[in-house]
Amino acid sequence: MNLVADIGNSSAKIALFKGRGIVSSERYPDLTVEVLMKLLSSGKFEKAIISSVKTIPDTINKILSSKVSFVHLLSAKSKLPFRIGYLSPETLGTDRIAAVAGAHMLYNGSSSLVIDAGTALTFDLLEDDLYHGGNISPGIRMRFEALHSFTDRLPLINTLKPYESPGKTTEEAIRAGVMNGVIYEINEYIRTFEKKYPGIKVILTGGDGAFLHDKLEHKIDYIPEIVIEGLNYILEYNAK
Numbered sequence: 001m002n003l004v005a006d007i008g009n010s011s012a013k014i015a016l017f018k019g020r021g022i023v024s025s026e027r028y029p030d031l032t033v034e035v036l037m038k039l040l041s042s043g044k045f046e047k048a049i050i051s052s053v054k055t056i057p058d059t060i061n062k063i064l065s066s067k068v069s070f071v072h073l074l075s076a077k078s079k080l081p082f083r084i085g086y087l088s089p090e091t092l093g094t095d096r097i098a099a100v101a102g103a104h105m106l107y108n109g110s111s112s113l114v115i116d117a118g119t120a121l122t123f124d125l126l127e128d129d130l131y132h133g134g135n136i137s138p139g140i141r142m143r144f145e146a147l148h149s150f151t152d153r154l155p156l157i158n159t160l161k162p163y164e165s166p167g168k169t170t171e172e173a174i175r176a177g178v179m180n181g182v183i184y185e186i187n188e189y190i191r192t193f194e195k196k197y198p199g200i201k202v203i204l205t206g207g208d209g210a211f212l213h214d215k216l217e218h219k220i221d222y223i224p225e226i227v228i229e230g231l232n233y234i235l236e237y238n239a240k
Contacts, residue, residue: 003045003068004231006095007031007052009119014039015228020236022225033059040067049074049235051094051227072238074098074231079238082109082129093122095227096134100126102223102230103203111200113193114226115186118206123189127197137185140208143178160211182208183215190218 002017007030014035015025028035031050040063048064050056051074064071072078074097076089082104086092096116103112103126114124117139124134138146141158148156157174165180167173190202202220204213205227213222223229 001043001045002232002235003039003048003064004228004235005031005048005050005052006098006227006231007050007054007056008095009053013228015225015232016043017232020229020232022228025225025228031056031060033063036060036063046070047235047239048072049231049238051098051231053093053095070239072235074234078234080234081105081237082126082131084131086131086133096122096124097131098227098230098234099203099205100124100131100230101234102226103201104129105230105233106203106223106226107201111197112203113190113197113200114203114205115189115209115220116206116227117182117186117204117208117212121182121185121206125193125197135189139206140178140182143181144174147174147178160208183212186212187217190216190220194218 001023004015004017006013012028012031014028016023045068047070048068049072074094076084076092099114099116103114109129111127116122119139119142121137121139122134125132144157147154154174155171157171163172163175163179165176167176193200202218203226204220204222205224209222209224213220
């Protein structure tokens with residue numbers, strides 16, 4: 001089996017793969033020694049990959065290397081099944097690389113736009129086998145927090161739930177303003193890219209994707225596991 005770890009700012013998603021199929025997937029507050037040892041005791045692992053926005057403790061690396069024969073730490077220097085046209089690849093988030101890899105695998109190199117609605121809202125463009133880069137803006141919760149932090153009287157909104165627009169209370173006005181702003185932003189990005197790249201595939205993922213996917217005007221593929229599927233794809237590509 002393969003062990004795939006996507007370590008983000010607020011949590012770590014760990015998946016076990018057999019070939020290209022997901023055996024299990026679970027989210028943890030972080031990839032700790034205790035979590036790793038529990039996972040490794042659940043089966044025999046031949047390969048492992050870690051994508052992390054944080055520095056990986058040496059202890060984690062040592063345990064993995066002692067238990068798994070092939071371990072890959074994803075970076076912009078990794079061997080990839082597509083070319084990177086980003087001008088500062090050393091600053092490119094590995095989660096974005098993995099999501100694009102997942103699109104490359106699923107659509108056999110066709111042009112695709114990957115929208116990740118997480119802590120940040122990212123838009124990444126793959127044209128055939130060239131990753132052009134993308135755009136980054138604040139995610140939903142970041143927008144709620146900014147309105148609260150940079151004003152004296154606006155409350156902090158921290159849940160996603162239905163709302164009326166225009167809002168009839170301050171809380172509802174904030175919710176409608178942030179949520180409609182994100183929806184309009186995504187819809188306009190999709191419209192713009194579909195015009196420039198006819199037939200482009202559009203993927204939505206990320207923690208807020210479940211709330212957003214049925215509120216968009218355009219045809220999209222909602223794929224919550226695109227990042228870990230892309231990581232497993234990169235792992236197999238590097239293990240050849």
